[in-house]
Amino acid sequence: MAIEFTLNGEERAFAGDPRTPLLDVLRDDCRLTSTKSVCRAGFCGACTVMIDGAPVPACQRPIGMLEGAEIVTIEGISPPEELNPVQRAFLEHDVVQCGMCFPGMVITLTDFLRRNDAPSRGEVKAALSGNMCRCTGYERIIDAVMSICAMDTQPVEAVSR
Ligand code: FES
Ligand code: FES
Structure with a gap:
């Protein structure tokens, strides 16, 4: 069964392995590669995204835990063509x-x-x-x-x- 979530204001679904880290879903499936993959162990903060309004390392969250979550990446932090x-x-x-x-x-x-x-x-x-x-x-x-x-x-x- 697909896991549904909101990504930068849009409804999205992921039908793969629920253990897949959010980081890989963002970079590989959603093609949002500005969220960086560095230590993949929760130490460096390079993969930080907003999940339900709080900053979280995306490498540490399996997508299966994120049903219904609101996720904001750097691509969604300001309107297109604008900097925050x-x-x-x-x-x-x-x-x-x-x-x-x-x-x-x-x-x-x-x-x-x-x-x-x-x-x-x-x-x-x-x-x-x-x-x-x-x-x-x-x-x-x-x-x-x-x-x-x-x-x-x-x-x-x-x-x-
Ligand atoms: S890649 Fe370093 S905290 Fe996630
Ligand atoms: S790690 Fe290179 S600018 Fe921060």
Whole structure:
């Protein structure tokens, strides 16, 4: 029996092995390859997506557990052709190098800024504790996040299409 779920606002179904990690369903079946596959063990955060409004490593969730879930990937975090504020700040602060970690970081930080729109640098650092970056110094990433918080407007709207 197919497992049904919502992906970036669209109804989807998966009829394969229910033990298949969500990460593989996203990349191989749905062809949404911006969710990165790195450690596949729940440590690096590169595969982080939103499941029912919370950031979760997609490599650690078998699709069989996700019947009826609402899943948002980096492709669905902002309207097509638009960047969300975290993506824009990363671009403006030139923090992206290989980029493997960034989709997961954007998901994590978007959720974090929805809950805390005036964080300290230490709080941003703690929020990123589950997202590893092997290339960029974390200070520039934190600078980018702090620049969003310095703006007058609400930093990050609810994650939806
Ligand atoms: S690939 Fe999932 S946490 Fe590293
Ligand atoms: S930019 Fe390469 S791992 Fe973060």
